[in-house]
Amino acid sequence: MKSKSAPYVFADSTANSALAQLHSARERFGGGEQLPAALMPGLLPDSVARSWARSRDAGLRPWEAPEYELLKSTRSTRESHDDRRLYSCVVDEIEQLWDAFGGDDWTIFCVNPQGTVIHARRSPACDDDLILPIIAGRRILESHIGTTAPSCVLHEGIEVTVAGGQHYLDEFERVSCLAVPLYGLHGEVIGALDLTGTGQRDLTQVKEQFRLAALAAEQRLFATLRGCHLLRVQHDPRWLATPLAGVLAVEEDGTLRAASRMARRMFAVAHGGHLPALSLRDLFDDAPLAQLSRLLRPQRNPLRIARADGSHVWVQYARAPLNRSTARRMDVPPAMDEALSPVAPESGAKNGATLEEQTLIAVQNAMIEHGGNVAAVARQLRVSRTTVYARLRQLRETGMLSERGEAQ
Template sequence: MSAFPVLQQQQLDVARSRFAQGEPLPDTLLPDGLARSWERSRNAGLQPWQAPQYDAAQRLHNVREQPDDRRLYQCVHEEIEQLWSAFGGPDWTIFCANPQGVIVHARHSPSCDDAVLLPIAAGRRMAECDIGTTAPSCVLSDGCETIVQGNQHYLRAFEEIFCLSVPLWGIEGQVIGALDITGRGQRDAGLLQEHFRQAALSAEHRLFATLRHCHLLAIQHDPRWLGTPLAGLLAFDEDGGLRAASRLARRMLGLPAQGAVSAWTLARVFDSALPAQQRRLLQPGHHAQRLACVDGSHLWVQHLRGPLRGVAVGARLQQSPGVAPSVPAIESAIQDSDLQEHTLRAIVQALAEHDGNIAATARQLDVSRTTLYAKLRQARAAGLLPG
C-alpha cells in the first residue's frame, strides 16, 4: 500500500495557506465534501496554524446522561471493542460521535501519549468550529463515508493524521452518529471501510432490537444473509402498521431513504404477497418466506421476534410496592431484561437448528431437559415462540 501522494500533500499545504487568505480552492484538489468542510471551517474563523481546541471549555461530566447518547453508546460499544481488537494501536483511536459531534465513547491504547489523539475522549466535541475538517464532521454534515488524510485536514496539526468515518443510521433513516478511526500514519482505507460498514450495520441492528412493542422482520434477496448484519430490518406494530425500516430495508423495498414510514402497512409493503402469506409474516416461529416483488425479483422474509411485553422488567420493579424505583434501578432492570431476551433467543435458535429435538438441544446447551422446558415456557411468554 502506497502512502498518500507526497506531491498532492505539498499542493494541499500551499492551497490551504492561500485559501485561509481568501483565495478559492482549485476545483479538483479536494473531494466535494472536504471542500465544503474547508469552507465551513474558514467561515467559523479558524486559521490553519491554530491548535485544535476540542471544545475543552464545554466538556461534560457524563455524556451518556442523555437517553439518545446512552442508547447510541449501547449500540456501538461492543462494535468498537471488536474494531479495536482488530485495528487498535498506540498511535490510533476508535470512537463514536453523536450528531452534534460530541464523543459518546472512545478507545485508546493505555500507552498513547499523542497530543492530538489523547484529547479525543468521551464528552469532547469534534466540531469544525473547534478543530476544522475531520472525517466525522463531514459524515455528520453530509451523511457519507469520508476519508481525510494528511493535509486534507484544514488544521496543520493534523497533517500526519489519517481519519476514516462511516455514518450510523437511526430508525427513520437519519444520521445518529459517526463511527471513526483516527491515527498517525497510513492504513488500508478499503479494508477499514469494509469492517466499519459492517460494524455500523451491526449497531443499527442493536438499535432496532430496542424497539419493544413491535414485530421485527428481516429481509434479504439471499436467504443466507438473513441472520447477518446484511439483512434489512422492518418493525411492524401488531396491527400491521410499519413503525421503522433500516437503511438496507428501505433500499430493497424502494421506501423513502429518510423520514417516518408510518403511512406504510404490511399489506402495502408486501402488496404482491397473498393475504395468507402476509398473515404468516407476523407469526412467531414461522419459517422464512420467499415473496415475489413487482419487478420480478424475490425477497426472503423472516420473523425474528414478536412484541416484547416487558414482563421481566415490570416484575422486578414491583418487588418493592409503594417505593418509587430510582433511575439506576430502572436501567439495571431493563439491562437484565435485555440479557434475558438475548439468552432466550439463543435457546430458540438452538432448538430450531435441531428441528425441535429437545434432547439434542439440551445436550448442545449443556442443560437438563427440565431447565430447557422452563426456558422455552419463558420464550413463549415473551412471544419468541408460538404458543
C-alpha cells in the first residue's frame, strides 16, 4: 500500500514546494527585490513575470486585497460599437463553453482591450468572493487585482495560463485561469476569452476547446463586414465548415480587405497589422484566370486551387457582399445549420413570409416568452441548443433581437 501511495505523496509535496517558492519570491519581489533566476521559466513563465513587474510598478503589493474596478458610467456597459460587435461574436461561444465546462466555482467571460468584462457566465449557486465580482462592466486591471490570464493576453497577445501562486496577489493563490486571445480584422488583439475557477485545476484539458471557440468568434467578426465577398479557405476540405477554416474578405475587383489569422497562417502573411496590398492572384499564383474568376461566384462545391509552391488550397464561397439595404446575416457553417422542421409558423408571422423568416420569428417569440433561456427555447421548439444558438446569431445580425433577447 505504501509503494502505491508514494507517488501521490511525492506529487503533493512537489506542488506544495513550488507554491511555497512562488509565495516567498512574490513577497520579496513585492518588497522591491529581484526575482530569483531559479524561478524562471520553470515555475514562472516570462509573460507572467512581466505581469508581476507591471503590477508592482502600478503600486500594488502582493499582500493587498483585490479591487475590481466598476465603470462609473451610467450608460450601458456595451455602449461602444466595438464592444457590441465583440459581444455578438462571443456570447454564443461562451454559452456553449458554459454548457460543457460550467460549475459552481467557475466563470467564463470575455474582456475587451481595455480589460472591461463584456460578458460573463457563472452559476447562480456561486458564492466565491473572488468570482462573484467578475460581471459585465467590471475591469480586469493589473493595477487593481494584479496578474491574471486576461491581463497577460492583452499585453502579450498569446494564450496564457496562470495557476495558483503564479498570481501576483496572495488571495489568488487558490485560483487558476486560462485565457486565449481574440484577434480582429487587422490582426490586432480585440479581447480575451477566459475561464477562471478556484482550486487546483488541470486546464490543459480545456485549452483546445477555448482555442476553437476564439477562432469561431473571429469568423463571426468577419461576417459583420459589408460590401465584400467572404471566402473560406483550408488545405483540407473537411475543415471548411469548422473554426479551423481561414476567412478572406475580398473586394469586387479581387483585392483583399482582410484575412483571419488562420488565413494569414495558410498564406504566410505576417500576423498583426494591416494586410499588405494583396489580391487573389497573389494568393493563388498558379491558378488559371478562368478558375480565379469563379472564386467570387457561388459554387455548389468548394474549388481546389493550386499554388506555385506545389501546394493546393480548397476555397468555399461563403457569402456575397452586403449593403445597407440588405439585412446582415451570419455565415453559419453547415454543421451548425440544422433544419427547424418541427417548428410551426407562429401566428405573428407576416403573410407571405418564407419558411426561413417564420423559423426566425418562432425562435424570436420563444426567446421573449422564456426570458432568454436558451434551454427552455430548445425544449419548446424540440431542437438542440446548438440550433437555437445558430438562429440567435441570425436574429442579432438582422436586428430582430437585442442582446437581452428583446424584440426590436
